[in-house]
Amino acid sequence: MIEAKNIDFYYGNFQALKNISMKIEPKTVTAFIGPSGCGKSTFLRIFNRMNDLIKDTQMEGECLINGQNIYDKSINIDNLRKDVGMVFQKPNPFPKSIFENVAYGLRVNNMGDKSFIGQRVEESLKDAALWDEVKDKLNKSAYELSGGQQQRLCIARALAVKPSIILMDEPASALDPISTSKIEELIHNLKNQYTIVIVTHNMQQAARVSDNTGFFMLGELIEYSNTKKMFLNPEKETTQNYITGRFG
Amino acid sequence: MNHKEEELKLLKDEIIQMWKLVISQLEKAKIAFLTNDVELALEIAQTEKRVNSMELKVERNCENYIALYNPVAIDLRLVLSIMKISISLERIGDYAEGIAHHIIDRDCNNIDNELIEELEIEKMFGVLLNMITNALVIFDLEETKSSRKILKKDKEVNRIYKMAFERLESYVLKNPKDALCGLKLILLIRKLERFGDHSGNIVEEIVFFLDAKVLKHKGKLE
Ligand SMILES: Nc1ncnc2c1ncn2[C@@H]1O[C@H](COP(=O)(O)OP(=O)(O)OP(=O)(O)O)[C@@H](O)[C@H]1O
Ligand SMILES: [Mg+2]
Numbered sequence: 001m002i003e004a005k006n007i008d009f010y011y012g013n014f015q016a017l018k019n020i021s022m023k024i025e026p027k028t029v030t031a032f033i034g035p036s037g038c039g040k041s042t043f044l045r046i047f048n049r050m051n052d053l054i055k056d057t058q059m060e061g062e063c064l065i066n067g068q069n070i071y072d073k074s075i076n077i078d079n080l081r082k083d084v085g086m087v088f089q090k091p092n093p094f095p096k097s098i099f100e101n102v103a104y105g106l107r108v109n110n111m112g113d114k115s116f117i118g119q120r121v122e123e124s125l126k127d128a129a130l131w132d133e134v135k136d137k138l139n140k141s142a143y144e145l146s147g148g149q150q151q152r153l154c155i156a157r158a159l160a161v162k163p164s165i166i167l168m169d170e171p172a173s174a175l176d177p178i179s180t181s182k183i184e185e186l187i188h189n190l191k192n193q194y195t196i197v198i199v200t201h202n203m204q205q206a207a208r209v210s211d212n213t214g215f216f217m218l219g220e221l222i223e224y225s226n227t228k229k230m231f232l233n234p235e236k237e238t239t240q241n242y243i244t245g246r247f248g
Numbered sequence: 249m250n251h252k253e254e255e256l257k258l259l260k261d262e263i264i265q266m267w268k269l270v271i272s273q274l275e276k277a278k279i280a281f282l283t284n285d286v287e288l289a290l291e292i293a294q295t296e297k298r299v300n301s302m303e304l305k306v307e308r309n310c311e312n313y314i315a316l317y318n319p320v321a322i323d324l325r326l327v328l329s330i331m332k333i334s335i336s337l338e339r340i341g342d343y344a345e346g347i348a349h350h351i352i353d354r355d356c357n358n359i360d361n362e363l364i365e366e367l368e369i370e371k372m373f374g375v376l377l378n379m380i381t382n383a384l385v386i387f388d389l390e391e392t393k394s395s396r397k398i399l400k401k402d403k404e405v406n407r408i409y410k411m412a413f414e415r416l417e418s419y420v421l422k423n424p425k426d427a428l429c430g431l432k433l434i435l436l437i438r439k440l441e442r443f444g445d446h447s448g449n450i451v452e453e454i455v456f457f458l459d460a461k462v463l464k465h466k467g468k469l470e
Contacts, residue, residue, distance in 0.1 A: 244252075
């Protein structure tokens, strides 16, 4: 369970998030939609403290994961990021072999011996629906994979350390329809085991993959509800104007 | 208005056209019935084909709109309700044609005028025309305030139907030689009664489109 309480976030003097509260149930897919610059990525990064890495920023409010405030001093950030994995818009494999990309998180965290790592890499690649395509070339460079395959490799890398939450920031925006539908299928299957939060600019994608949808605008959470309700009968006029493309 | 909205407006205009055609079919059916005008009845039967082809066109255009524009929220509800309204309008058009054939067949036009008056068929036509026309008004203006009022009119239709049915029943028993005509009149008022139900369905679709509320089958639950 993720619980954000009254989150404000500032880049210098600029307030990017305004008093946002949201609860996310375990093993659900939650989509964030909204116009460019509305704060989706900023809010997503609250959940694994990625914003900490950006200079001159300030946050107020609380973010609890399973009841624990992740901004508490006692929190170990490495452990947090292991539990809350992230997949970015552009696939960003390391300049290493396919195998080493997936094994990376396990090695830096000293998780298990050689055979354990081999097993976990295979498992993760299978979960990311990539295994059949790469099982014969695990030692080839990750850069030899297509964009869609690289993105699934990054998902496998995130899965390898067994997080409970996976954050995805526009994971399919650079992909063709076939790779996109593979990623969506994957999200659908991963839902049994993980809590997934996904930012997407594709309205239909949000409608297809998510259980709940949050609509953001100018740093505010305008509406947060069940996805079916949001796309059939949104509460707010602003939401309706946005999802039906009547903006501007 | 962007391109998407223009296409949606075309869909709306199309169903309104079909709606107006069906209303005019009913107005003609009413006059043809009350004045025994066979020629007017023939005209109705002829025009029925146009109603049918309009329904097909509306349906096809709705399918295309869904396939091409992936409508959501109020747009999705509008397209869905247009599809259902077109089915109801087509059915109402069928009833108008059925009434036309009642007149064209000429085997029930010597019936006692007094009986026809007692059956309140003219009034029934009036209430129904009022329902379907007001439904069109709220659809066009996108304003559902008077939807309840329109739906209530169906009660009056049902009352007349029940009364007329009983009246015809006893008429047929007393005048066995006019039994066929009596039965045909029962079929006719039955059509008008069904027409009332379809008008009600149309109003419910409009409420779904505009307010996202489902009125259907509520009466049974309450
Ligand atoms: N590192 C930064 N420094 C200063 N301002 C930033 C920074 N990152 C984001 N912002 C500002 O914060 C606001 C929210 O940005 P954010 O990236 O969260 O938006 P977004 O909803 O993810 O947009 P997009 O859909 O374009 O990715 C924007 O106005 C942006 O200009
Ligand atoms: Mg972003």
